[in-house]
Amino acid sequence: MTKPFRTLTWLIAVLCSNPAIAKEKLTVLTAYHEDVVSRYETAFEQAYPDIDLAVIWKMPHDALPYLSRPQQSGVDVYWSASLRNFLALKQQGAWQKLGIDRGGLADKLGAMPLIDSDGYFCVTEMAGYGFAVNPDYLQKHNLELPKTWQDLADARYQGHLALPIPSRVGFAPMMIDSVLQQYGWDQGWALLSGIVANTRLVESGATFITDIVGSGERGIAPSIDFFTASAIANGAPLRFIHSQPTAYSPAHIAIAKASQHSDAARRFVNFILSETGQKLLFHPDIRKLPARAAVYADKPGNYFDPFAESAEHPVVYDPNRALPRLALNNALFDRLFTDRLQRLQNLWQQLRKHQRFAKTDQVERLLKIRQLLTAVPINTAQAETPSVQQIFTDRSTDKKAEAAAQALEQAWRNEIDSRYSDAENLLKQLEP
Incomplete structure (x- = not known):
């Protein structure tokens, strides 16, 4: 055996036998866009060079059956904005308790839980509901900026609104239910009737909603903040107004019960929830709302702070309460309004x-x-x-x-x- 070959053999043996050098593979399943995932992947692997992060991308409707397979398809961490999946998989016994240090993390934001009551998953970030508006349009028509859902039912906004149909636009069902929770069942539907009286109903997705307002076809559209922020970043002449009080669509994270890399999984969860991980949400390509209140001290100028907002206008919306009745709400909305x-x-x-x-x-x-x-x-x-x-x-x-x-x-x-x-x-x- 030649000397170079003996040296190579020795190096391979050392790499395979030394856990400090050989990387541990961690598999994360998510629905986040590549712009989000790539930034977290880079930052995490810099912080933990001994862990090789493998990311699998699946939308929620595909993620649920994938995680329901034997050994949960080898997934260690699920990280996504699909509360229904987290709850369904909890019922299947698919999660292990997070077991992380939650120092500096609140358990609630107003009425909205930020951690599962049994400790199996928790919120990592939020998106806020409100109104995408075209300031030039409003000025042209002498209309004030809306602050609440009640404002949208005023007769002066007749013909000036666009509203997504909840049975046909993904983010809309929970947004509509937030109105029902805030105002009560009967008063909430009465308010929605007055809003629909002023509205063009829209079947397509959130981007189309912002296109309608950005083009000046309508002046106001209930939407979600990061959709509007994305449109603004692409040149749309829009502004976003978070409704008072604001309701939120949260994203969660959980560790698979079948994970063979639980320690590495907890390091990933801790990183996502750390100040470093939470501040990544401020990046112009991400624009989500962190779940750690302290990081808002370093937020970009004019960045919305849900914790400060809730201190003034407490959150009344609980997404957990909404899920069982969303399908019923969608059907009722269509029979009352769409048809x-x-x-x-x-x-x-x-x-x-x-x-x-x-x-x-x-x-x-x-x-x-x-x-x-x-x-x-x-x-x-x-x-x-x-x-x-x-x-x-x-x-x-x-x-x-x-x-x-x-x-x-x-x-x-x-x-x-x-x-x-x-x-x-x-x-x-x-x-x-």
Whole structure:
């Protein structure tokens, strides 16, 4: 054996036998965009050169079955903005407890939990709901910046809004439910009716919403902050206003129970939640809201601080409460508004016209018309019934659930049409 060959053999033996030199592989499953993942990958491997980070990219609907396979498909860490997946996998016993030091991390932001009640996963960042606005458009039409959802229902915004349909736009269902949680079931749907009266309903995704406002076709669109920030970075003449109080869509992180690299996984989780990891969220290519309050002391100028905002306007939205009824909400929104948009808007327009010139003896009738336009065909108790919620959740995979959902929807249609007909008749009686 020649000397160079003996040296090479010795080096290979040393590398294979020395754990300080041989890298440990850590597999992270995520839905984050490459711009986000690459920055964290680089920073983590610089901090932990002994760990080789392997990243698998899957959208939430693909991630759930992937993580449900034997040995969880070799994944060590799941890091994504899909609370439904984290909860479903928790039910399967798929997580091990995080077991990390949470010093400096709050357990709640107002009503929103920042850590699972049993310690299996926690929030790593948030995106805030609010309003994408075109300042030039608002100035042209002499409109004020909206601050609350109630502002959007004002008659002065009629024809100036764009709103995503929750059954067809991914981020919208939880945003709509945040209105229901903030204002209550009946008042929330009544408020949404007034907002829809002012709105163009949009079927496409969030980018299309910002395009509509950026082009000046409409002046305001409820949206999510980082979508708007991305549009602004690409030159759109927009501004984002976080609603008061603000609701948030959180991202979470968990360690797989089947992980063979638990210590390395905890180092990754700790890094994501560390000041260094959290400050990466401020980067112009990421623009998310950190879950560690202290890092906002070093935030870029005009960067939104959810902890400071919640001190003034406490968060009332809890995404955990929303999940069971999102499918029901989507169906109800479509039966109330999407299917009857033109009819509803015509009724609101007539109502508002009469309200401007109402005589004393017409006030009670106008109030009755408003009640007919804002009532919902299912009350709070029914909407919170687990068996009713499950019908709509299961309808896409269960024929019996689909039949039950269709029967309920038909009853809703009948009641809605009856109320709108009554409103039309009452409006005719107000005509001279």
